[in-house]
Amino acid sequence: MKKNLFYKIFFSYLIIICTSFLLLALFMRDEIKDVLTSQIETELLSYAKLIDQTSPEKASERLSEVAQTSRSRITLINAQGRVFADSESDVSKLENHLNRPEVQEARLKGTGKAVRFSNSLGIDMLYVAVSVKSGTAITGYIRLARPLHDVQTVIEKVCQYILLTLFVVALISLLIALFFSYRLYEPIKAMERFTERLREGKAAGTIILDTADETKTLADNINYLVGELRDKINIANEEKSKLMTAFTSMNEGVLMINAQGVIEFVSPVLSNMLSVRYEDVCGKTIMEAFRSIDLQKAFLEFKSRSENVNREIVLGGTEPVILSVSISGVHGYPEEEKTMIVFHDVTRLKKLEQIRADFVANVTHEIKTPLTAIIGYLETIKNGAINNVEETKKFVDIILKQAERLNRLVEDLLIISNIEMKETKLNFNDVSLSAVITNVIALVEAKAKSKNIAIHNNISEKFAPVKADRDKLTQIFVNVLDNAVKFTPDGGRVTIDAREEGAFRVVSVRDTGIGVPGDEIHRLGERFYRVDRSRSRDLGGTGLGLSIVKHLMIAHGGRMHIESQYGRGTQVSLYFPITPFQTS
């Protein structure tokens, strides 16, 4: 950069200077030569006039004297061209001079001159000839010759001076070039460094220059632009962070799709919502990312109608997520139409809805079944069976049984609702698990024996007691053990174990029963939920047992966990906290 700028300035100076001096030297040389030659010529002519022209003999006498003063060679020539006197050479050796150009000129004009290179002296000589006349007839010629030493010297001198000046001026121009290039270079370099830093995205600040020329204006403009840009970036960043905060804090996940149908943006909430099932979905089409027919159909519908589309979509295979999806266009991109999809996870909502609907359906069904029986038998009695005492007794027994069942159902419902409303007071005591379970086993033993089921109690009497309400604890185990016996086919086995696991004492009841399908395990705590409706009602029970256990465990600060293999057996684990929180 510096080199370039410097050379540009320096060489342009140099070329201008050199050309001007060369031209000057060329013109001066000729001019000086002309002036000096004509000066010498005049001088020589006046010397010639000094020589006595009347008699050649007299002239010859003073010839050497004049020659010395005039620092020239003087030759006297007669009309025929023969030299008869010469200040330097021997006359006899000289040839006829009539053909010399200066003599010829003198013959015609009176005076003549010529410049010739003298072989004998090796220098340019100036010859001046004057014709000597007597009357009109030419009687002879006087020729003076002087070497042009002086002219040569002067010209050389002038050339030397010119060269010297040239050198000095070139030197000065070099300095000037250095100075200017430096003056230009510094601000340009500063701006270059500045823009370079900007390009790399570093904080650049502002350029400060101490110049006052155009570079200053340029720097000011750059500073202004950078400031503008920084403001714009700040505004954009602020907008972006606002948007991201909104995207992060709201429950809905947001997805942006460009005109090519490729996903461009996924909000953090959505990637959280889907991270379990889907990997990075950016850069894929929605079909690639979700492989959902419903979503694709909704998207295509939006594309064809350009109207907002709202849809409920199920994503994921084994553990489906129900999403309320709304698709809308994003405006403000003139180049291409983008699409925004907002996902709202409604799985929980749907589940609650389902539970509520199921509950209402179940509770009516559960109440209606015994009621239908009661009403039916009562009608039969009323319509005449009352007279048949034997029959009536049988019917009344059935009616009583159904009424008891109804009563049990209502009681169970009350228990759950009381626990849920936190109206049940729990009396926390240290309760020995082994004692409680021994009692409970005694209650279910008869039933187990009839089905030939062995119950193994592996809890040692020394196992640490748990903080619990004794009656409720009994209720919990009655329900769990009763279930285990109920759903285990003849000849099966029920095993009870206890262990400590972290902050919990865990009792697990394992049976070799019919098990529960994997996708239904999480519904087991629901009220009235039955895996196989027809069968479990045959086995008696209200469908509320596990629900009561679940709620009682929660009231104890613990939890219930069920693992099951369909067709192989079920294990119910009850987690009692070692240090329970006190429920008010």
Next chain:
Amino acid sequence: MSEKKHTSKHYEMELQEIKNNLIYLGALTENAIHLAMKSLTDRDTAMANQVIANDYEIDKMDKEIEEKCIKMLALRQPTAIDLRFITTAIKITGHLERIGDMAVNIAEKVVQLNEEPKLKPYIDLPNMSSIVERMVAKSLDAMIKKDLQLAEEVRRIEQEVDDLNEQIFRELLTFMMEDSKSIHRALLIMHVSKNLERIADHAQGIADMVTYMITGENVRHLAKDEN
């Protein structure tokens, strides 16, 4: 220059469309298997009939993809990976269409099974179906992500399905020997199991094609011989 860019963009979009359609077809067949098996375990005849009715959609998509692929081959002369993708797509759509047909077969058997009382609680069959569904899903994932490892996994799982099929066969055999009335139902269930096993074979076929698409190496009959 701009003309060329436009063409290649168009080309890119056509490829993407074939890919999207293929995934769509995959999702349809996945859905069909899932519903067919759900109709079996839930004894839901309506659902089974729906699977049978929806098969036309799979057939339609199959034809559409094939036409698009042929058009692409004829008009664009794709090379290297694109060529392999398109030839692979033609074969994969064939596999998927067959899988759809098998889901229909299962659904037809379900309709018949539901007319009779339940033979036994289904334990191994849902197990097998979940493995097969996973295989199909994985083979499709392998295709979408161009993931060799997933394709390899599909080939590995295939053996499990074969074993389960054997096990179900033996179990049903005991049922049939015990009670001749159960033979009809047992045979139907066996059909279901057989169809699931064949779906698994097709899933492996897809995985093999995916491997070919990625590496250009034909592993089809190699893998079969090893098994």
